[in-house]
Amino acid sequence: MQKNTLFALFISLSLATTPLLVTAQTVDQLYQQGITAQNDGNYSKAEAIWRKVLQQLPKDAYAYFYLGKALYFQKKVDEALAAYQQAIQLNPNDVRAYHNIGVALADQKKFDRAVAAYRKAIQIDPKFALAYKNLGLLLYDQKKVDEAVAVFRKAIQIDPKNSNDSGNAENIPTDPKKLDATAYNNLGDALYYQKKLDEAIAAYNKAIQLNPNYAYAYNNLGNALRNQKKLDEAIAAYNKAIQLNPNYAYAYNNLGIALRNQKKLDEAIAAYNKAIQLNPNYAYAYNNLGNALSDQKKLDEAIAAYNKAIQLNPNYAYA
Structure with a gap:
């Protein structure tokens, strides 16, 4: 934690000015409480603590900075911006x-x-x-x-x-x-x-x-490998992404694309259906499901999948 330079002044004067020492200790304790509340995700409590600090040290740039963070995580973005600007005014x-x-x-x-x-x-x-x-x-x-x-x-x-x-x-x-x-x-x-x-x-x-454990990077690696036609490696990357994040709908959809490219249509359809199960509004997965069903000559099912994609996204233009 960065400390306000006033702390050093408080401490250096402590022997000569006891009341000032008490104030410094109080502010220091508030700082610790504020940081703890922030780390615990209790941002409303943190906000209240930083405001107490600023009552005692109204020109404390660091307190304004931390107040800004506490406000930001309460989605009080305009107030957070004002606090950050105040911090910059005090410490350019x-x-x-x-x-x-x-x-x-x-x-x-x-x-x-x-x-x-x-x-x-x-x-x-x-x-x-x-x-x-x-x-x-x-x-x-x-x-x-x-x-x-x-x-x-x-x-x-x-x-x-x-x-x-x-x-x-x-x-x-x-x-x-x-x-x-x-x-x-x-x-x-x-x-x-x-x-x-x-x-x-x-x-x-x-x-x-x-x-x-970076599932997103494994998925993206799979996309790049798939674009290089390295389908076995791409499938391994997608499966690793899914292993790390079993709810990763995009990885299931991408896995389906790679499997379809290998003509493994049943497996591809299973992957697309899993993506849709995880994200029922996933128009792209419905479109891809339609493609795989069409490959299998299951045209009524394919049409139903395409219609669902269009229902979810009327401007759908994927092939």
Whole structure:
């Protein structure tokens, strides 16, 4: 936990000013209580604690930062943004506040402003790997894929071991300069989009090496392998994703596609039906089920599946 520099002042003056020492201890205790509440996911309690801190230390930038996080996880996004801005006003180099502003603005679909916030965080701290990763995600979503690839590579260059294996619930690892395995997965997605399949596969494998329980990376690896016509390897990757996450409807659907490509139609149909069982609104799986049934000349069943896909998505245009 980063401590407000006022703590050092409180402690240094403790021998001369006993009441000030009492205040410092009280604030320190509140800090610990606030962090504990936040880590426990009790964000309303955390909010109340940070407001108590600010009653005693109204210019405490760190308390505003933590208040912002507590508000954000209560979906009080506008209030969270105001708290982060107050933190920045008091500490213009608060890189974490700029980063979290980016996260909150992205949630509000204010993508250009979110990009600007991430870039400001990076300007303040060029080694802030997580800001690069989240900036890359926004650029990827905006179809700025070349730039996203460069940003993801920069994130990985800064922290090649992705040494914080899993971010916490707030999308901010314990050490804000550390990544998790998703940085490699995201790089893989961007490379896949660029049809650089060998590089994408290498990135997905690195993500899996860092986090062997990363079902999403196994699914994406399967997609890249399937596009290379390496169907046995793709099927193994999809099955691993399903083993790790038995409720992974997308992996079942992708498994069905690979099995159909191998002409294993009964198995493909079983996979599609499982995807639909897990996600009854999965129009793409109904369409794929229709394809497999059509291959088996079960045309009435195929038509029913296609009609269901169209019912779920009237603009459906997959073949």
